Amino acid sequence: MADPQTIKASSGAIPAPVELWANYQSLLGPLVLIMILTMIVVPLPPILLDVLFTFNITFALLILFAALHVKKPLDFSAFPTVLLLATLLRLALNVAAARVILLHGFHGNQSAGIVIESFGRFVVGGDYVVGIVVFAILIIINFVVVTKGSSRIAEVGARFSLDAMPGKQMAIDADLNAGMITQIEARRRRDEVSAESDFYGSMDGASKFVRGDAIAAILIIIINLVGGLIIGVFQHNLSLAAAAKTYTLLSIGDGLVAQIPSLVISMAAGILVSRSGTEGEVSHLVSGQVFGGNRKGLLITAITLGVTGIIPGMPHVAFLFYAILTGILWQVLQRRATVTATAAAQAITAPFQEPPADVVDSNILRPVEPLSIAIGYQIIPLIAEGGDLQKRLNLLRRRTSENLGFLLPSIHVHDDLTLRPGGYRIQVHGVRVATGDVRVGSLLAISGKAPLPPLEGIHTTDPVFGASAYWIATERSDDAELLGYTVIDPATVITTHTNECLTRYIGELFGLRQTQELLDIAAARNGKLLESVVPRVISIPALSKVLRELVVEGVSIRDMPTILETLAENGQEGASMVQTVEIIRSRLGRQILSVLAPDDPIQTAILGQSMEQLLLNAVESAGPNGMPALEPSILMHLMQALRQGIETMQAQSLKPLLVVRDPLRQALSTWLHSAGLTMAVVAFSEVPGARPLKSVLEIS
Incomplete structure (x- = not known):
């Protein structure tokens, strides 16, 4: 029996709509540009103008509602490009409509299409002066108020987002270094910061197209009016009144049907750039902040409207109606807030239910x-x-x-x-x-x-x-x-x-349980090696102590095979834990330095000659397994010098690192840890021979 997929493929099945959209989505941009150029060059019939003007209005409404429902401005990062395309589409429609009006306007009001005629007749309403005034008001609203404000917000947003980039990048790096985010999340946040700056910069430039579009609309309606009157009177022998009636209606209709989508898109631009970095839909943000969190403002508004409504000569019904409506809204929100606060207070002040005194079970031993x-x-x-x-x-x-x-x-x-x-x-x-x-x-x-x-x-x-x-x-x-x-x-x-x-306190979080987990993993991969080391060379408790010491000093124990091999090769009966740790550290030196100082040369602090000799004498007096004893004054001086060294290296953006002779490493690391100072101490034997050292500080 043939495979169903083969039958489907051979029968030439039609792809699903989603697959068709995915296949032809890349052609959408070129098709739109070709359509715009065609409208500018090729004369269009009135019915096609109706279709395109309706599409322009639909497109503008889609953009407005998309801007209203995005959770943050960057979710609509394509808006500057969409704004440019919408502006070009409107200008192309204006050119096409102007051609039709001037060529065929003498045939009557429907010569440029039903959409233009309907918009013109609805707004003009028989009075052409009113129509011109209404159109001028729309232009002023769009050009002077909405577009200018949006342009200014985008300009300021672009400047401030660019100024804030270094601080945001430093915050991301701090989160990454603290381990609170991964490399992938850090990269995503850096891309978002860069995209935010690019978005406001693009909006700053794209808003200039909208302002230019508003100016072009004024010039186009003047050209249509003057040109229509000249053509109607001198070429088609129309009376001045008939020409004015026809061409005024068509010119105003053309201007309105283009300017209404322009105003809608300008509103979308203003809404998008005025979000101030907040997340959430605009309707939720406005309702929550104006009404939900503004109960006192609602009460004051209700009182003010009520007082205004009882003043003689004022429209009592209108003011009192809104006073009552605002008061009811305040009462509803006040009750809801009271119920929420009461429930929270009850949850906080609820008495703790002690178990009966005569009940003793395992639950008390949590x-x-x-x-x-x-x-x-x-x-x-x-x-x-x-x-x-x-x-x-x-x-x-x-x-x-x-x-x-x-x-x-x-x-x-x-x-x-x-x-x-x-x-x-x-x-x-x-x-x-x-x-x-x-x-x-x-x-x-x-x-x-x-x-x-x-x-x-x-x-x-x-x-x-x-x-x-x-x-x-x-x-x-x-x-x-x-x-x-x-x-x-x-x-x-x-x-x-x-x-x-x-x-x-990482050492207190590592114990026998974690050691056993690591040994279980090693047994699955290096069973023979593990058997030759544990418990022949070292017991599990002793191994746990060694691993804990490594972890306390920030050394990764992920490479367990190398640690086990080192123990197998260098395990000595009667060797102290300190000696065992130093042997393993020497073997892991390349790994340790790759974390502490990934770049060459290794920039480090060193001990001054007199201080180094003093500490060597103390170590020799203590013996191989003892902790050297220093006079309190000398130890305090050493810790103060190390603290200043740490601050100096951090000021130079260097990770605090001290390289010392092998006998001194363990003692210095212990003293630093006890003093709560964060400075890595590495022995010279742990430094790979191929890596150069550079002394940037001397501790003396």
């Missing part, structure tokens, strides 16, 4: 989460289904797991009514390690080390790094970025704080 975040009730929307905070935490967990080479435990988020409404608490194994506060609905503008002008908002301190910051309204984010502030949302604050805690 498991302790390795990593958890307790949040106040105002932050709950950020972790609800589709919430931004939960997505960012998931991305952070994934990125950290990929970088370090083991599966990080899930980040458990739960509400805690004992916290402040905007407070949060980060916990490791149930113990608090960090706290902070955010303001949901606002943005945090963080200043750098250089002093910046104050902002209008609530002054605070960045909970992550302790920098000066302000909680500002969302609409002021562009102004803050232009002043040099880094602007982030509450979800980013919590995620960045969690990332800092992960870096500091």
